[in-house]
Amino acid sequence: MPTQHGRSDDATEPEGTQMAEFPAPKEGIALTxxxxxxxxxxxxxxxxxxxxxxxxxxxxLSIVALANGWITISVGGxxxxxxxxxxxxxxxxxxxxxxFLNIRVADIGSIYEQWSARGAEFLTPxxxxxxxxxxxxxxxxxxxxxxx
Numbered sequence: 001m002p003t004q005h006g007r008s009d010d011a012t013e014p015e016g017t018q019m020a021e022f023p024a025p026k027e028g029i030a031l032t033x034x035x036x037x038x039x040x041x042x043x044x045x046x047x048x049x050x051x052x053x054x055x056x057x058x059x060x061l062s063i064v065a066l067a068n069g070w071i072t073i074s075v076g077g078x079x080x081x082x083x084x085x086x087x088x089x090x091x092x093x094x095x096x097x098x099x100f101l102n103i104r105v106a107d108i109g110s111i112y113e114q115w116s117a118r119g120a121e122f123l124t125p126x127x128x129x130x131x132x133x134x135x136x137x138x139x140x141x142x143x144x145x146x147x148x
Contacts, residue, residue, distance in 0.1 A: 020054040020065030032070040050118040094142030
């Protein structure tokens with residue numbers, strides 16, 4: 001059964017930090033990146049423990065607040081009435097991608113070192129491409145992520 005995280009009465013947080021909230025905007029829009037996972041718990045741990053996000057919903061459907069966005073993680077599944085011809089599944093070939101999440105950071109060198117130490121596996125170290133410095137990694141399900 002999914003559990004939604006919220007602030008408890010006895011929770012103490014460092015001054016200036018704010019607990020992540022469920023991504024349901026009161027106005028405007030909020031973007032979440034939905035991924036289909038072979039192992040939701042493993043993926044949630046990657047986005048929280050390796051990349052530093054905060055789980056706001058845990059279970060077969062999990063949501064992780066990451067920087068100023070959210071990663072929604074769920075198992076695959078067949079068509080439903082709102083997507084009658086669509087089957088959701090993780091990537092079958094990690095070397096072929098049709099989209100990827102670009103994670104912009106202020107200091108790519110320190111984030112690369114920090115996330116590598118936590119277990120992120122990068123395809124290469126950061127490379128200076130002239131207009132930007134970037135590198136790529138994969139999450140546990142093979143989704144391509146760019147750090148720039």
